[in-house]
Amino acid sequence: MNDATLIVGGGLGGLTAALALARQGRAVRVLEGAPSFGAIGYGIQFGPNVFHALDRIGVSEAVLAKADAPPACLMLDALTGEEVTRVPTGASLRVRFKHPYIIIHRVDLHEALLAACRSDPLVALEPDAMVARFTDHGDHVTVATEDGREFRGDLVIGADGIRSRTRAQLFADGDPRPNGYMGFRTIVPIGDVPGGVQRDSVALWAGPGFHMVHYPLRHGTLFNLVAVFRRSANFERGDVTAYRAELEHAYRNAHPTIKALLSMLDLQRRQAVGDRDAIRHWHKGRVVLLGDAAHPTLQSLAQGACMAIEDGVCLADCIAAADGDHQAAFRRYENARVVRTARVTLESRYIWDVYHAEGISREVYWQMLRERSEADTFQCLAWLYDGFSLPAKTEKIGA
Numbered sequence: 392m393n394d395a396t397l398i399v400g401g402g403l404g405g406l407t408a409a410l411a412l413a414r415q416g417r418a419v420r421v422l423e424g425a426p427s428f429g430a431i432g433y434g435i436q437f438g439p440n441v442f443h444a445l446d447r448i449g450v451s452e453a454v455l456a457k458a459d460a461p462p463a464c465l466m467l468d469a470l471t472g473e474e475v476t477r478v479p480t481g482a483s484l485r486v487r488f489k490h491p492y493i494i495i496h497r498v499d500l501h502e503a504l505l506a507a508c509r510s511d512p513l514v515a516l517e518p519d520a521m522v523a524r525f526t527d528h529g530d531h532v533t534v535a536t537e538d539g540r541e542f543r544g545d546l547v548i549g550a551d552g553i554r555s556r557t558r559a560q561l562f563a564d565g566d567p568r569p570n571g572y573m574g575f576r577t578i579v580p581i582g583d584v585p586g587g588v589q590r591d592s593v594a595l596w597a598g599p600g601f602h603m604v605h606y607p608l609r610h611g612t613l614f615n616l617v618a619v620f621r622r623s624a625n626f627e628r629g630d631v632t633a634y635r636a637e638l639e640h641a642y643r644n645a646h647p648t649i650k651a652l653l654s655m656l657d658l659q660r661r662q663a664v665g666d667r668d669a670i671r672h673w674h675k676g677r678v679v680l681l682g683d684a685a686h687p688t689l690q691s692l693a694q695g696a697c698m699a700i701e702d703g704v705c706l707a708d709c710i711a712a713a714d715g716d717h718q719a720a721f722r723r724y725e726n727a728r729v730v731r732t733a734r735v736t737l738e739s740r741y742i743w744d745v746y747h748a749e750g751i752s753r754e755v756y757w758q759m760l761r762e763r764s765e766a767d768t769f770q771c772l773a774w775l776y777d778g779f780s781l782p783a784k785t786e787k788i789g790a
């Protein structure tokens with residue numbers, strides 16, 4: 392019997408790769424470090440590009456059943472409350488890009504992928520399997536878990552997120568690059584949200600050194616709230632009282648609507664924001680990376696998970712088409728993905744700077760954004776939202 396392909400990490404990228412490989416007739420084993428497969432429960436936005444990949448693994452319908460399509464993504468001035476610009480994400484976007492823009496609870500998204508994995512006999516799911524290291528034996532690979540188990544496979548796909556151990560062992564290229572911002576995320580019942588707050592669309596409040604994003608989830612029953620701000624050197628102590636003081640300081644000039652929403656934040660868990668500079672190669676020997684392990688990005692374009700999902704489908708296609716020549720498959724996968732994902736990283740950094748700009752640069756950016764028509768906006772997003780060309784299914788790769 393052939394060895395299964397080992398996937399380290401059962402996040403969105405890992406599960407997508409598992410399904411995509413299984414759909415190509417390959418056995419896979421997903422090793423997830425958490426005690427059970429599942430997501431940390433916050434909202435996520437998906438651009439229309441992700442549906443090219445979700446269609447390929449047959450989960451679009453299950454995802455859409457749980458999702459909502461907001462009419463717009465609004466960018467609001469976090470000091471004055473004025474609308475700076477809006478990206479229409481309703482009917483006109485769907486017509487232009489042939490797929491919707493959606494907002495969905497991560498738990499629902501994960502569940503759709505997991506249900507598909509569970510019903511595919513070629514996918515084995517191993518929860519509570521925290522991978523400590525891999526060994527490349529030349530003709531096969533093994534991975535060892537922290538609790539002393541060993542799994543054998545033909546290839547290792549490192550889908551273990553921004554703090555990937557697989558990447559650390561492959562390249563030893565240090566930690567991700569923190570950008571000095573911290574974030575809090577919360578979901579509350581929509582009935583708890585104060586009056587006057589936008590509840591249908593995605594709202595992004597952009598302020599000097601801080602922003603806030605909110606949108607509805609689960610067909611308007613829940614409300615997802617994210618607050619991100621530049622960390623202050625004076626606030627190091629890590630308890631809720633200190634976090635509250637730090638937030639109040641960071642948002643001291645914010646619009647009253649934002650201040651009202653801040654009081655709803657769960658301050659138990661603070662998350663540092665960061666990314667990495669792009670690298671050209673994501674593989675060595677029989678081991679390859681995808682998603683945040685390969686190219687973590689800031690969340691400002693809301694595309695990190697979309698990229699992980701696109702990677703998963705692309706990698707599976709390249710492996711299936713390569714007739715066992717995994718080096719050719721990995722090279723082809725990198726060629727297909729490196730520039731697109733690096734562009735997401737770079738544009739996300741640029742947009743991050745726009746959101747948080749101060750003084751005259753803020754006025755310049757606002758003027759530029761206000762001048763944009765819907766057609767301009769769609770044109771700017773076309774490289775991303777039109778999707779990318781997956782290598783043809785039947786195309787063979789030369790040596």
Ligand SMILES: Cc1cc2nc3c(=O)[nH]c(=O)nc-3n(C[C@H](O)[C@H](O)[C@H](O)COP(=O)(O)OP(=O)(O)OC[C@H]3O[C@@H](n4cnc5c(N)ncnc54)[C@H](O)[C@@H]3O)c2cc1C
Pocket residue numbers: 399400401402403404405422423424425434435436437520521522523550551552553554555556574576617681682683684690693694695696697698699
């Ligand atoms: C605030 C915020 C908002 C965001 N919003 C969006 C958005 O709207 N749209 C979007 O597309 N993206 C968004 N992203 C980015 C997105 O969350 C990530 O890009 C995406 O989750 C990456 O998927 P992944 O599968 O590569 O990694 P992860 O989702 O990080 O999954 C990695 C998995 O590997 C497991 N793991 C880790 N180490 C090991 C190990 N050693 N052994 C076994 N298992 C291991 C983890 O438990 C986890 O399950 C956002 C990110 C943040 C922080």
